[in-house]
Amino acid sequence: MNEEKIIQTQIEPLLGYFQNLIPLNKEEKQLVFDLFKPRLYRKRQYVLQSGDVCNQFNFIVRGCVRMYKVDDKGNTHIIQFASENWWLSDIGSFHERTPSELNIDALEDTMVLQISHDNLLSLYIQAPKFDRIFRVLIENSFVSLQKRLLQNISSSAEERYLSFIESYSHLANRIPQTQIASFLGITPEFLSRLRNKQTKKS
């Protein structure tokens, strides 16, 4: 059971992430230590289930999760993948305190550090520096979201796929093609044919 290894999370990756944006003093580090809680999600386990209010802001320490919407026809559309050193939450639901329409679940056993809504507010009050940190962090998310949107409305499936394996090279051979297809908005079969075509080229 190597679950043990994964469980004794170090908070370091998160501190590192913050330090990288703005240096923290001792008290601030302590706050992070106190307010973020480690949690292990097993493969396939829900981190957020549609209908629930998203009450946690999640930082991925290791592993990989996906965020998706299930449409009326029952098809699932992946909005975002997140792996090491990324953030993921349904920000709308988190802030408005409204039920989410999205799901988040684990593609691998995944360790996250999570802060609850209340604790995040408390963090902002106790250390206003985090207002800035979280602003930057959300700006980053925003930018990559915008990029993804643009990609999506402007390119063919093949182009999107190529661009995906470029931007997400670390994920490309880590997550199933099915998931990638769902992210790209095509069927797994069609993705398979695209890949086949690619390998024939080289």
Next chain:
Amino acid sequence: MNEEKIIQTQIEPLLGYFQNLIPLNKEEKQLVFDLFKPRLYRKRQYVLQSGDVCNQFNFIVRGCVRMYKVDDKGNTHIIQFASENWWLSDIGSFHERTPSELNIDALEDTMVLQISHDNLLSLYIQAPKFDRIFRVLIENSFVSLQKRLLQNISSSAEERYLSFIESYSHLANRIPQTQIASFLGITPEFLSRLRNKQTKKS
């Protein structure tokens, strides 16, 4: 998605269980119906994670779960299996509202009916008959726990195994040997040898 089928749980097994102890009237049935919520846990998913307060009292409708403790060396020790028509919760954590040291997770896709701490208190108040029902139910659990303890301190691994497949015949060929070994407190290898020996006998 045959998840649908499993999701539309009938509350009947639970009502049946209660009726079997003490007949319920209409209002009491309605209370059960209102206060117990169905929930599906997928294989490997946590029902309770150590560190969290156990807030649900679980009745297994179908499937199978295990409750275990992970020791300092990282070894996991299975305290209890539970399948159809059994109850499982960390009763200590549930009542004292303290973080649990135990984990519960699903060995199969498992449907449970669960009642929250608050709702259980409310149930006791609205229908005191449930005080008795839950007393009986916990007495039953207590007895089987005691039996297991006795078994454990008084028998060899082989005897324990034999006794296990007798008492849990319905589980013996349903859950992995590894899990059974962990329940018996021996290594999977040794269990394998014991089994080998048994089959040679017959």
Next chain:
DNA sequence: AACTACATCAATACTATTTCTTGACCCAGT
């Protein structure tokens, strides 16, 4: 000193589940 009741480690074998690919066929828009 030998025997019993276990443990550990490493390798192998086996099984089940998940993922990927392919073929056959369809359809809508240039």
Next chain:
DNA sequence: ACTGGGTCAAGAAATAGTATTGATGTAGTT
């Protein structure tokens, strides 16, 4: 009619999860 897709079904391939076996070790009997 060609291209960029989609659907369904079947098989193949890959991976993960389980079980077994051999070699070796150890603590506590006898």
